[in-house]
Amino acid sequence: MAKEIKLLGVTIDDRLTFNTHIKNVCRKAIAVHQQLCRAAKVSWGLNPEVIKIIYVAVIEPIVLYAASVWAPAASKLGIIKQLRVLQRGIAQKMCKAYRTVSLNSALLLAGILPLDLRIREVALLYEAKKGVAQELLGDREMERMASALDSPHPAARVDLEIGRVMDQEQIDASANSEIKIYTDGSKIEGRVGAAVSIWIGNTETRTLKLALANFCTVYQAELLAICRATKEIRRSTAESFGIYSDSMAALQTVKNHGCLHPLAVETRDNLKAISRQAKIVNLYWIKAHAGIEGNERADALAKEAAINSKKKPDYDLCPVSFVKRHARMVTLDEWNHRYNTGQTASITKMFFPDAVAAYRTIRKVGMNAIRTQIMTGHGGFSEYLNRFKCKENPSCICDPNTLETVPHILLDCPIFAQERYTIECELDTRIQKDKIGEIIKGRNRIKFLEYCENLANKTIKRNKNTV
Incomplete structure (x- = not known):
């Protein structure tokens, strides 16, 4: 066996x-x-x-x-x-x-x-x-994609095209729909809302305010608004409609039959039913905040729905992005615990005392070989070279009783007192061990790193000549 x-x-x-x-x-x-x-x-x-x-x-x-x-x-x-x-x-x-x-x-x-x-x-x-x-x-209930097995046969799909509108003049010039429906989604003050604004000619005839759970995204709000617009069209007795949205991502999701987002699938089902009613629906992307009256109105309604709504959410399925974000937070917390309790990386902890903050900052630092030597202490410094039998004396030339380490070079070595004074004047702060982490996170990061590289290069060059 x-x-x-x-x-x-x-x-x-x-x-x-x-x-x-x-x-x-x-x-x-x-x-x-x-x-x-x-x-x-x-x-x-x-x-x-x-x-x-x-x-x-x-x-x-x-x-x-x-x-x-x-x-x-x-x-x-x-x-x-x-x-x-x-x-x-x-x-x-x-x-x-x-x-x-x-x-x-x-x-x-x-x-x-x-x-x-x-x-x-x-x-x-x-x-x-x-x-x-x-x-x-x-x-919370997770938002799950629809089954591909439930998708309609390619021959039965409704072909969708997306027009583009840049301003109010273009809308007025191409006003070939009896009813224009503007949709929008908004996330403000940690709350999410969506809105539908229905117009006949230049008059708004009806509005819908939709609330979503706080953990939902603007993308979900935009899709929900378009979906509700198609529901309204199914109930209407008019024959031609235009749906206007400033979210190209939501419109492309609806257009793409391979996308199985539940709101997009429901929207396409509605559009298919509408086509059987012999009604015409056109989808348009409109430029946001371009002075288009219907779009500005839908935006205001969506913000009102987000802030003022006290009813049960119209949509409360948890997006995948929420799970990803919280899973990453759990991962970072565990990694931070390991980092802080570990017995290694003492020099690195001087620059990055917190692993969570470092994970968000490190890509802005622009790591290279010399910066890595500085932030690890593993490089052309006397203490490190002596540890691996590359140099007889681990001390700094400023004092035979002082080890030449990265903290000593950056913070205390009198040989670099002038450079240290200059950078402290530029940063308007003392260069101290407990302040380095804050400097790395701040706006003066580049200046401080240039100071570190300058001192490290001089030290490494000197040690190369004495090894």
Whole structure:
């Protein structure tokens, strides 16, 4: 009897440990990493952004394939260790770090999350999409895509075209519809609303205000408004209609029969029923805030619906984006806990004391080899060179009893007192250890990093001449 089978690319063992599967995907991902190693070194080779694209588009999908099946196995220490070994080398390449840099520092400076947490995140999102109850959703119901099996046959589909209108004059010039219906959605003060404004000629005859749950998106609001407009058309006795929306994304979703969003599917069903009633409906995209009276009116109504509505929401299905956002928050909190409680990355923590803030900031920093050396302490500094037997003396030339480390160079070394005084005047703040994190997050980040690079380059050049 076979103890393992391979089903759709997943190796399943008789004890459901998935050890073999994880070992195989790690081996496959490491093979890609080894190819990268030949073309990416600390001082030359592939740009870090290129390496990150390869990681996100190739390596991560290899590991995350069918993660919802074997996600529980990723919490075992042995599996986590394998994933860390894989990810550490790749993260070091992304931020141009030395091989001695810790996993915590490499991941943070590369701007990527631990693989075991990403596996858990992907599995959670898949389960939520399939309707499995999730703690983070509470009593909310997930918005699920319609089944492709319920889609109409291509021959039975209603072909839709989207016109473009830029101003009121174009609407007046092409007024070939008995009834014009303007739709809009709005999110304001954390609340969401949608509106439908119905016009005959130059007179507004009816309005609809629609409330959505606070966790809904403007995209959902725009789709809901268009859907309700088609419902009104089904009830109307007129023969020609124009639906005007300033959301091209919503209109394209309705037009695309391959998109199975429930509101888009319902809208297309309504349009199909309308065509059987021998009514004509034209869809138009209009430029927002261009002085078009109907659009401005729909926008005002949507904001009123969002702010003032106290009724039960007309639409309260939880969007996928809400689940993604909250799943990412859980992942970042766990990563931050690991980062802060870890025994490594002490120099990195001086620049980035909080991993959550760093994850949002690091892409603005523009990492390169010298900045990575500064933020890890692993570079051409006497203390580091002495640790790996590359230099006899770990002390700074300013004082034989003081180690030449990154904090010493940036904060205390009297050799760089003039540079330090200049940057403190420019930033209007003292350069202190507990203030560096705030400086990195602020507007003066670039000036401070240039100061750091200047001092580091001088130190590294001096040490090269003395090694």
